[in-house]
Structures are given as structure tokens and as C-alpha cells.
Amino acid sequence: MDVSLFSNQYLIRKMCTDDVAEVYKLCYKDSLYYQYCPPFVSEQSIMDDMNALPPNKEMCDKYYLGFYDGNKLIAVMDFIMAYPEESTGFIGFFMTDVSIQNTGIGSKIINDLCAYLSRIEMANVRLGWVKGNPQAEHFWHKNGFRETGVSYDAENYTVIVGQRSL
DSSP: OOGGGGOSSSEEEEOOGGGHHHHHHHHTTOHHHHHHSOSOOOHHHHHHHHHOOOTTOOGGGEEEEEEEETTEEEEEEEEETTOSSTTEEEEEEEEEOGGGTTTTHHHHHHHHHHHHHHHTTOOEEEEEEETTOHHHHHHHHHTTOEEEEEEEEOSSSEEEEEEEEO
């Protein structure tokens, strides 16, 4: 899959272990996210996320991506193709730099991704947000994601599963 097609505006590339410090610099500034979704980010947790896979998926289905505006990393996304079913893409993690939050850039990235997935005939995008996190819930609702009625308990929080039809 050509991840450069995920956005009309931003340079996108797969992130690797050499990029962990840069991803950490973006993530550690968003303390609100980690209040709801502990533990607080570390370079080790980023490396773990870069390699984490859901059941029955392989690394060729996983895209841990950085979105760049020029040379500046402005967003990070963990995306799994064809999960939990063939016609659905799964956003495991999405975070924008705090300096661009509430500017519409995160929504633009998500809408560009959804437009691309629709063009390649995917039917849905699925993700989860932490129950009680008003910032996350508002963002995903604003971008067309609705609760599926499914939730699950993680160690320190409950995840609400949301989905957007394409």
C-alpha cells in the first residue's frame, strides 16, 4: 500500500526505531491523553507499539506512520489494514502535536485517510477511545465515528469502540 496517498497535504512515512525519539517528543507533550490512557509514554512503549499486532495480523498489515509538515513531525498514527475484518481499516493510535490541536489539521488527516480508504473500496474505519476522555470522544464524533456498542476493559481504563462507515 502506498501510504503517501493517505494525505493530500502532508508527507507521510513509515516510522522505525530510529524515529522513536522524535515520536516521543511529539507524544510526551500531550499529558491530557495519558491522564486517561496510562501509563505515560516512554521510548520503550513507543517501540512496543511499533511492533504490536492484533490477533491474526502480520507486520505487512501494520503502518506506524509519521505525518510531516515540511520537516516537522505533526502527527503519528498506528494503522492496521483489513482489521478486524477485510473491509475495515483500524486506527490503533492517532496523536497530533499539541501545537496544532484544535486547528482542524487532525480532522484533515483523518478525512484524507478515510477518502483514500473509500477509493480502495474499504467499507469502514474502526478505532477505540478511552471512556471519559472528553477531548478524544469529541474529536472522533466530530470526524464521523460512532459507538458500535462494544467496549472492553483494559488494565486502567475502558475502551469505547467506534466506527465510521466510508
